[in-house]
Amino acid sequence: MKKLLLITTGGTIASSPSDEGLIPALNSQELLSILGLREEHIQLDCEDLLNLDSSNMQPEEWKLIARRIYEVYADYDGIILTHGTDTMAYTASALSFMLHNLPIPVILTGSQLPLLHPLSDGVDNIRLAFAAAQCALHGVYICFNRKLMLGTRAVKVRTMNFDAFESVNAQPIGIVDARGLHIYEKDAISLKGKCELYDDLCEDVYLMKLTPGMNPEILDVLANMNYRGIVIEAFGAGGIHFIRRDLISKLEEIVAKGISVVVCSQCLYENSDFSIYQTGQKVLRHGVIQGYDMTSEACLTKLMWALGQTADPQTVKEIFATNYVNEITLK
Template sequence: MKKILLIATGGTIASRKTLSGLAPGLSAEELLAQVPDVRKFCQVEVVQPLNLDSTNISPGDWLLLGGVIERNYDSFDAFVICHGTDTLAYTAAALSYLVQNTSKPLVLTGAQRPIDAEDTDARQNLMDSFRYACSGDSGVCIVFGGRVIAGTRARKTRTKSYNAFTSINFPELAELRDQRVLRFIPFRESGRPVFTRELCQRVALIKLIPGLPEGAFSAIGDRCDGLIIESYGVGGIPDVYLSELDRILQAGKTVVLATQVPQEGSDLSVYQVGHRLRERAGLLEPYDMTLESTVTKLMWVLGKTREPGEVRRLFYTPVNFDLLF
């Protein structure tokens, strides 16, 4: 039988009721006790490095999880990470960059209701995650609501429904149905994994709205090394912000011009307001990448280098299906 490490981090799946609302309270052992049938097809050990509502998850916690996986990598066949849903997509994307070329599955899951609730989705999600972890596929992914989504392609699109996550601009990798894994895109890495132990946390995001004060670009841009701008449609910057944008770029900051629209990605070549930005040094375009992947990939890239040419090369190197050309 496959040997799986269950990594518990808190979240709704492990929450209990309190006078002020749900809060993480169940241990990793208590989570595992809720799915005793897992023992029929795999061996499981548990570790609990965190016990947080995922609202409180930070890049430092992603590095902590990456370290747990690195230290235990040779002792287990796969890893299942229980995590709160609110930042689950960010963590899945971050781990896709922190643990690359993994021949072992890194499966993230969670729930919309606590695992000890009568009508919970948690037990099914957790069972599905263990089943997928034993299936032979590899890489970082999210298993949720019977769907398997690449770690760089997930977004939480529903706040309460059990089908909370959507694969953005990329097909689902598989489904779990009647205790079987139905693969659509088999994915098997080989060789030794590549672990990263550093992220640049000086990355920020600004979302364009009509009438945004001009000084907002400087207020945020001056305090970070990488700035992501969520623009409109396929991408562009209103004329009033161009001088501020140039000043930020001339200061050596990396700027990524993304889109607020979830599906189909950016294309700065379409309109004049976007086309004139394409040749500006230091400005990157994420194309069909998700916001979650754009944020975490920029942290990963800037944690490795600040040389503009190398930043561009790494940003445009596909990882775990994050970017299609």
């Protein structure tokens, strides 16, 4: 008999109406009674860890969740984590970097419409999460709208539609069709060693979307605020302006100060490659790190995690040149 753990953290799935709008209210027992799941063939434990709208989920909560998973994973075949959708991709990415070689699946899910609503998408999402948590998978995944996605590749792309998440630059690793849940094992996360918790994160990392005409001095402001890492969503395949407002020289100054800078694309799909254009190549000469096809959520959390492990910019570069959980396609 499989032994599963349901950890709740809030989100719309657990929300009910209040005078101030939807707020998380339901605990795990209430969620289960609405679901009416008849899981006689599994042994299920429940834990109410947090009750937050995911807009309030921050690195402190990621650490709490990661530590709890690390404490209990050995007792379970799989863990289901209910979570708000708005920042679920950040949490899933952060957990993916903090928990190395998790031998069991940790499946994050939630819903767009509260489970209390008769038309909620939460019922299907939780059912899929229970199915996925019983599979022979390792590591952190998000399941939503009949898709199972790598935790570092899922991005919330829709505010209202039930198909709220896409798996970006990687196929979903599981889909539900007439065969039931079908897993593409070759794309799943593989175990490379012993399970370890690395729960140090640097919160002083800024994600910036480049806009035409952006004043380079904004980077001085971040340096003066002691930010240690900056992720820049640059233009297209890889470009940053240098005429009139010379952002590239400013990046050189910033990197020379020991701040780690990662560049990725503000296009959601396909990889960035800063070696294609002059406007990109100039950036690379100054020791800026390429994010290639990583999502912005994965770039940000990987940089927070890398700077939590080391103060040495060269080691940060090495971390970004490593593929941990299929979060990046390296050449």
